[in-house]
Amino acid sequence: MNKVLWCLGAFCYDGISLLRAFFGGGFSLNGYEINHLAEIYDQYETETHDVEYLLAKIKESGIQNVLEPFCGTGRILLPIAQTGCQITGLDGSDGMLKFLEEKARQLSEQTRSRITLKLADVLKTDWPGGYDLVILGGNCFYELASIQEQRHVIRAAYQALKPGGALFTDGDCMDGLLDESWCDIGVEGKAFPSGVCAHGVHLQGYCTTVAVDRENRIWKAHRRVELEYPDGRKEEAQWDVTVHPTSVTEMRTWIEGCGFEIREAFAGTETRGALLPNSGRATFWAVKP
Structure with a gap:
């Protein structure tokens, strides 16, 4: 199974009604x-x-x-x-x-x-x-x-x-052990989010596996994303995730x-x-x- 790299953080407004609470x-x-x-x-x-x-x-x-x-x-x-x-x-x-x-x-x-x-x-x-x-x-x-x-x-x-x-x-x-494709520790690879927004902002995401527990299927990783704006400005955000x-x-x-x-x-x-x-x-x- 290929690694799923959507997990950005665990969370989940009164909107359309348009109350923001x-x-x-x-x-x-x-x-x-x-x-x-x-x-x-x-x-x-x-x-x-x-x-x-x-x-x-x-x-x-x-x-x-x-x-x-x-x-x-x-x-x-x-x-x-x-x-x-x-x-x-x-x-x-x-x-x-x-x-x-x-x-x-x-x-x-x-x-x-x-x-x-x-x-x-x-x-x-x-x-x-x-x-x-x-x-x-x-x-x-x-x-x-x-x-x-x-x-x-x-x-x-x-x-x-x-x-x-x-x-x-x-x-x-x-099912079973954490798939081997999730276990390449310390190697950074490109991941979601990657793409170009309507206003020309480029996003490139990266992911590095930092720890795994194969038996219990626990995967820990460091995520970062680079943003480049049309005017040349650049930003970077970083965070950590744990997935079961x-x-x-x-x-x-x-x-x-x-x-x-x-x-x-x-x-x-x-x-x-x-x-x-x-x-x-x-x-x-x-x-x-």
């Missing part, structure tokens, strides 16, 4: 607060298979009220709002939410009125409740540093759902352990193939009794 514990700067990063992220994140799956399930199940932690720039959130659902997005990056807000301004006033955005640390904040669907998609578990944090968000999702509500999870998985790639077995165990009933499980929304320990990706649709 930070609630919960102290907010911590992470990679997603780098200037212009949200635009580059939005260029990369263009997957549609998961969105198509969700739109079909929402129609089939009569879902009306949705919560998406780790909503980013709205790749999933905005299409759902356009179906007529009320949707709340949580994210820890003000930059991501501002970019999402700009995208939402292109939509009708009626659609915008169905969107609420909250700047929130999903690990320290009590999530709002009473939802028909909670979405934990887009590899969001790679934004979390430990098994404890990953299990926490599944428990929080359970609490946020009304009885009969559904949980959707989707992301890369790794989840396994298929862990995801299934945690979801069922929180009280969910798994209704669908397959190896990603693109192929919807049989879910095996070595599938590399896992998608679950589970219901709160």
Whole structure:
């Protein structure tokens, strides 16, 4: 499995309504607060298979009220709002939410009125409740540093759902030892975020693995990004990350352990193939009794 280098920091405003409220514990700067990063992220994140799956399930199940932690720039959130659902997005990056807000301004006033955005640390904040669907998609578990944090968000999702509500999870998985491709310690390589913004700002990201625990699948790395502006100015940001790639077995165990009933499980929304320990990706649709 190739190394996933999206993980910039673990986090997740009242926006479109346009109230800006930070609630919960102290907010911590992470990679997603780098200037212009949200635009580059939005260029990369263009997957549609998961969105198509969700739109079909929402129609089939009569879902009306949705919560998406780790909503980013709205790749999933905005299409759902356009179906007529009320949707709340949580994210820890003000930059991501501002970019999402700009995208939402292109939509009708009626659609915008169905969107609420909250700047929130999903690990320290009590999530709002009473939802028909909670979405934990887009590899969001790679934004979390430990098994404890990953299990926490599944428990929080359970609490946020009304009885009969559904949980959707989707992301890369790794069973067994931490893959060797993650273990090249001390070697810096190019990584996300890399690209050119609309205003000509160039971003180049780099990543250096600093420590690994193969048995427990723990990966620690130093990240940095260089920014070069059209006028020649240059900036650099640096930060550290810890990632625990989840396994298929862990995801299934945690979801069922929180009280969910798994209704669908397959190896990603693109192929919807049989879910095996070595599938590399896992998608679950589970219901709160």
